[in-house]
Amino acid sequence: xxxxxALTIAGSDPGGGAGIQQDLKTFQALGCWGMSAITAVxxxxxxxxxxxxxxxxxxxxxxxxxxLEDIGVDAVKTGMLATAAIVKAVARALxxxxxxxxxxxxxxxxxxxxxxxxxxxxxxxxxxxLPLALVVTPNSGEAERLTGVRVADRDGQREAARALVAxxxxxxxxxxxxxxxPEAVDVLWDGSDFHEIVGPRLDTPNTHGSGCMLxxxxxxxxxxxxxxxxxxxxxxxxxxGAIEHALSIGKGAGPVDASWxxxxxxxxxxxHPFE
Numbered sequence: 001x002x003x004x005x006a007l008t009i010a011g012s013d014p015g016g017g018a019g020i021q022q023d024l025k026t027f028q029a030l031g032c033w034g035m036s037a038i039t040a041v042x043x044x045x046x047x048x049x050x051x052x053x054x055x056x057x058x059x060x061x062x063x064x065x066x067x068l069e070d071i072g073v074d075a076v077k078t079g080m081l082a083t084a085a086i087v088k089a090v091a092r093a094l095x096x097x098x099x100x101x102x103x104x105x106x107x108x109x110x111x112x113x114x115x116x117x118x119x120x121x122x123x124x125x126x127x128x129x130l131p132l133a134l135v136v137t138p139n140s141g142e143a144e145r146l147t148g149v150r151v152a153d154r155d156g157q158r159e160a161a162r163a164l165v166a167x168x169x170x171x172x173x174x175x176x177x178x179x180x181x182p183e184a185v186d187v188l189w190d191g192s193d194f195h196e197i198v199g200p201r202l203d204t205p206n207t208h209g210s211g212c213m214l215x216x217x218x219x220x221x222x223x224x225x226x227x228x229x230x231x232x233x234x235x236x237x238x239x240x241g242a243i244e245h246a247l248s249i250g251k252g253a254g255p256v257d258a259s260w261x262x263x264x265x266x267x268x269x270x271x272h273p274f275e
Contacts, residue, residue, distance in 0.1 A: 087117075087124040151174065173232055219231075
């Protein structure tokens with residue numbers, strides 16, 4: 001464990017596979033001291049989300065300020081923000097403290113399609129959170145919702161990434177897990193250059209929490225002092241290993257396993273250097 005400090009601002013998953021719980025496991029596995037500000041308590045399992053109750057916006061903001069003013073942070077990631085009021089509170093707290101290494105996972109819905117951010121919240125996210133982001137990490141559906149760009153192939157990923165940077169983010173990583181192709185290719189636009197991070201497409205239904213893990217792993221890399229591209233590549237490899245070692249628990253999509261690296265084993269699939 002190092003002195004690197006990473007904060008997640010997200011919802012709670014009682015099954016431990018996504019949200020705050022997955023983020024903290026990822027931070028721990030990657031050597032960061034993990035901290036959390038909980039935005040919502042969800043009722044969910046591997047079968048999906050059936051309900052959630054948002055935390056009052058003032059309490060969310062208070063959690064963030066308590067961490068920033070006492071312990072401090074080296075990187076922050078956001079996940080489920082639930083409501084426009086919470087989005088505004090988070091933006092205000094991060095803006096005032098001038099948090100530089102912010103990874104935004106724009107969680108708009110669960111993997112089963114249940115809405116996790118209000119319609120008004122999506123607009124506020126684009127207007128107030130994206131301009132604070134070092135990088136935003138949407139999947140194809142989230143990128144389409146935020147930009148209006150159809151993301152069905154690599155060209156769509158590139159166009160959406162450009163549009164997200166035009167909205168204010170310094171960089172955009174449009175992930176390729178839901179884009180058809182023999183490999184899973186994430187497209188990073190850093191405002192100057194495109195980078196394609198290529199990984200294997202693993203045939204498993206057990207991918208619960210993979211999006212949360214990716215953004216948390218990027219934040220951990222940034223907290224450790226890595227560059228954005230280095231942090232993205234490392235995170236891609238970490239998530240691939242977690243999917244390879246995903247757990248077949250529950251009656252639905254099982255969770256990816258952040259603990260796979262704790263034994264000190266090799267990084268997965270050496271033929272794919274994620275570069």
